[in-house]
Amino acid sequence: MATTYIDHHLALLVHLRTILAALGEAEQVPEENHALFLERFDELLAELxxxxEDAMTQGQELIVxxxxRYPQIAHLIxxxxxWFFGGDCLHYMPDEEIELYQQLDERRFAAEEDDEEFDWEREKQLLALPDDSPRH
Incomplete structure (x- = not known):
């Protein structure tokens, strides 16, 4: 079952929030600033x-x-x-990856225009296949 575009990214944010909370519980970051950061993150989760549209700037700032703040988990973001938040977040993506996400968005917009369901994860997997792979 395909989830909505917002729901998909909200689930990813919840997962990232879990990772951030675990850092605090493991006492790997200063508690005072970390607690405030988590509060702002929770505000984003509620607002999105x-x-x-209003949450996009806040989300971009928090992801950056x-x-x-937490370079030790950068690989887990x-x-x-x-891509979802864009802007300064795109500085952390290579050009090839940006091209892949542009193609994904084009497919998503085309599906929306045709009132078709769009499965973000499935389409992302299809685009990641080598060019000579069968695509069903």
Missing amino acids: PRQP QVFH PRDLL
């Missing part, structure tokens, strides 16, 4: 489903801050979030 209600006002997606994760790279700066879902790539989809970088």
Whole structure:
């Protein structure tokens, strides 16, 4: 079953929030600043489903801050979030990856125009296949 575009990214944010909380529980970061950061992250989680357009700037800022504040988990930040929030987040993506996400968005927009269901994960897997692979 395909999830909505916002729901997909919200689930990724919840997962990232779990990782950030674990850092605090493991006492790998200063508690005072970390708690405030998690509060801002929770605000984003609450705002995104209600006002997606308004949450984009805050999301972009928080994702970039994760790279700066928590470099030890940079490799765990879902790539989809970088594309979703865009802006400064795109500095952490190579050009080839940006091209892949552009193609994904084109497919998503085409599916929306045709009132078709779009499965982000399935389409991403199909685009990642080598050119000579069968695509069903």
